[in-house]
Amino acid sequence: MARPRKPLLSRERIVTAALALVDAEGLDAVSTRRLAAELGVSGPSLYNHFRNKDEILDAVADSVSAQIDLSMFDEADGRDWRTALHDWAVSYRAALADHPHIVPVLARGPGRRPAGLRVADAVFGAMVRAGWPPAHATHIGALMRYFITGSALGSFARGFVDDETAYDPADYPHLGQAHLLAEHQKQVDEGAFETGLRALLDGLAVRYESVSRGHASAAAEQ
Structure with a gap:
């Protein structure tokens, strides 16, 4: 079976992409549509990991707390x-x-x-x-x-x-x-x-x- 061209989507990939977006452009830049585009996936696929934008930002904040x-x-x-x-x-x-x-x-x-x-x-x-x-x-x-x-x-x-x-x-x-x-x-x-x-x-x-x-x-x- 051929390997997928892109890494499988995960919470970690979403949080990493969201944090990079927040760092570069601020909180208002984050949306599920924008994140999906950054990750090269369809928007609905994000909802397999997070229910909404607020949950994503919570996870981003927690990743900073972990530092x-x-x-x-x-x-x-x-x-x-x-x-x-x-x-x-x-x-x-x-x-x-x-x-x-x-x-x-x-x-x-x-x-x-x-x-x-x-x-x-x-x-x-x-x-x-x-x-x-x-x-x-x-x-x-x-x-x-x-x-x-x-x-x-x-x-x-x-x-x-x-x-x-x-x-x-x-x-x-x-x-x-x-x-x-x-x-x-x-x-x-x-x-x-x-x-x-x-x-x-x-x-x-x-x-x-x-x-x-x-x-x-x-x-x-x-």
């Missing part, structure tokens, strides 16, 4: 909770920076996506093991997702035009160098992320000490 490093949350890894959160956040942001157009889908939360749920489970479990009460661990997971996805939704530096005449000092006396920000976009945005992340972790460390003292006092009273 996030979770090894720092392994019990045998040895990193303390603060270092683990920092290193995970850097990995998380890197994955989103590689695929910024899918961030709005990821920002909706993991839903039923397996890789996204593994991320949430790993963070929550590691925080509880470190001594955070479950409610606090939930808040930390939410806080970190808000911060990381928010940082990936847009570039502060690219929010300013590179025209030095755009910001009249009579109107904006402190924006004389703002036209230079776009030129240094990576440095500015990464620096802002790291500054915010360290400030966030500093605050959590203070809160952790308070929680730990509360546990110690409660234990002493028993």
